[in-house]
Amino acid sequence: MSAADEILDIVDENDHVVRQASRGEAYEKGLRHRCAFILARDADDRVFVHRRTATKMVFPSRYDMFVGGVVGAGESYDDAALREAEEELGVSGLPRPVPLFSFLYEPEGGGRGWWSRVYEVRCALPVSPQVEEIDWHTFLDEEELDRRVAESAAGGGWVWTPDGLAAYERLKAVRARGA
Template identity: 70%
Template sequence: MNAAEELIDIVDENDRIIGQLPRGEAYARGLRHRCAFVLARDAEDRIFVHRRTPTKLVFPSLYDMFVGGVVGAGETYDDAALREAEEELGVRGLPRPEPLFTFLYDDGAGRSWWSSVYQVRCELPVSPQAEEIAWHDFLPEDEVERRLSEWTWVPDGLVAYQRLMAHRRRATE
């Protein structure tokens, strides 16, 4: 089954499930669904950054500092975060990602999804999916910050990253 045929939960403005549809149809109709975002750091505390392949259904060829993706029909955010992180990083035996916060992403142009943000430590050698990831590296956080204005990032990941930085500042105040 290709990604467009994958069944996903459709949710309302309060993140309650109101139906299920194939992903491609949900995207075409601009229906709200669920996504998991996982910030993966290596043993040296560097952030896994990648460029998406040009064949991705959403935001092809853009950079992202999160791995993750759409939550499948009947799947929990937590299970999707682990599944997606292991799939995209190409690892098995990853620790369960730590949930941080959830927010509603809405670009005002028909792209809207509930987004659950996680973090995980990945000390395993990565072998990212070639069909998902065109380029990758673990970058120090200061380099990620420097690249924010230089590279074209997925808009939802950029919003999630900005919210994560604000979340971290609040936690240290």
């Protein structure tokens, strides 16, 4: 089965399931679905950052500070977060990612976007990223990550996934309120 054939829950503006559709149909028609975003930190508290492969259906060859992906039909956000983190990092035995918050990502160019749940997980294991998903990776401390994000906002540097940037900005705002 190809990624485009994967069945997803299609949800309304309140994140309630209204029907199911293939991933391909959801992307083609801009149907609102669910995604899990996981910020993975190593034992030194650095953030896993990667460049997506050129073959990705959404945001190919862009950089991201989250691993994750779509939540399958009938799958919980929590189960999807653990599955996606282990798959993309190429590890098994991760602790369950900790849920931080949810938000509705709505793309600037239109479409209905996706409900997004943001998580964090500590990965002390050596990573072996999934080659179908990730073509380059590193771990960056938050200062370096913030510098790279600022460079991009100024029109230079890495081109980031817009949904990952939206999740990261919200994460920083949540942490600033809690500090």
